[in-house]
Amino acid sequence: MTRFVLLTLAGGLVAGCVSREPLQASESVGTVPVTDGYTSAPWGTWTDSDTGTTEVICAYGHDVTTDAELEALSVCLEIDGDLGVGGEVTTLEPLSGLLAVRGTLSIAKSSIERLDGLENLASVSGLVVDGNAELVSIAGLNGIDSALLALRIADNPALAEISGLNGIEAVDGFLAIHDNDALTTLTGLSKLASVGDLSVVTNDALADASGLQALTTVAADANLTHLDDVNAFSGLQFIGGDLELSWDLTTDLVGFTSLHTVNGELRIDYNPFLETLDGLSSLRSVGGAVVIEQNSELLDIGGLSGLENIGGILLVSDNPRLCESQAADLGAMLDIAVIAYWNRDCL
DSSP states (O other): OOEEEEEEETTEEEEEEESSOOOOTTSOEEEEOOSSSOSOEEEEEEEOTTTOOEEEEEESOEEEOSHHHHHGGGGOSEEESOEEEOTTOOOOGGGTTOOEEEEEEEEESOOOSBOTTOTTOOEEEEEEEEOOTTOOBOGGGTTOOSOBSEEEEEOOTTOOOOGGGTTOOEEEEEEEEEOOTTOOOOGGGTTOOEEEEEEEEOOTTOOBOTTOTTOOEESSOEEEESOSBOGGGTTOOEESSOEEEESSOOSOOGGGTTOOEESSOEEEEOOTTOOBOTTOTTOOEESSOEEEEOOTTOOBOGGGTTOOEESSOEEEESOTTSBHHHHHHHHHHHTOOEEEESSBOOO
């Protein structure tokens, strides 16, 4: 049961909201070094009155840049703050006993190749894996089964798959997967059902979004680029903000057959291979504008014929193979303002 307590640690009293029995005064305490302005941080042991087990809770956040600094955290079963790992750290094995990070776990700009050592980690608030030039696997994160506030995986040029995220069912804030040059699949996210913001952009080897089939809801914005195949979005039904489908998407949008609502703007632009909007036939409402521009092979926008409402204007421009009359017909059907230019004149 969660309660508000005062912990007696090697640094005085620390107030906090915890889900364990209060620290027993008779238990031992010590310090662990940190590099974020403190010379040391208190830790103390907790005894679970039900099981009799003892755990070490390390206070404050910690930023470590060497293997020696990380080794000093090996006593921690929980860290009551953020944990940042980077610099010259080469292994996470000293964290093999770590069960929870109450803040964000950030592994950034490190020399780490694998996340071995984190197999017992079950709970984090946020997760950032960013700028790790030699990282090839995140399988060590397989134990995480809690909802996350944020998840960012970016600029890891050797990372080909993300199979270590199989237990995550929700990301309440942003999910950003950017600029991972070798990434070929998102199958590690197969249980993910809802996110806040979704951004999957500029992963050069990622041809499709396989692994996101369970995703039904994006609470805010969705930004998708450079995907040859969008069939993995077949379960997506609702987007609470904008939807941007840009930069070299596939020839059609058949992966979005379940999508019925975009509460913000719908933008489809800069897709030189896109020929039709087939796949959007279930879309009934767009709360903002619909913008269709700079799609050099686009021939038909009949996939939007199921729309019942557009909250803004319809802007259709710079689609040289699209008959401009199609924009006029859609606007007339919905009784909305249309701006159309530099499309094909089929009259």
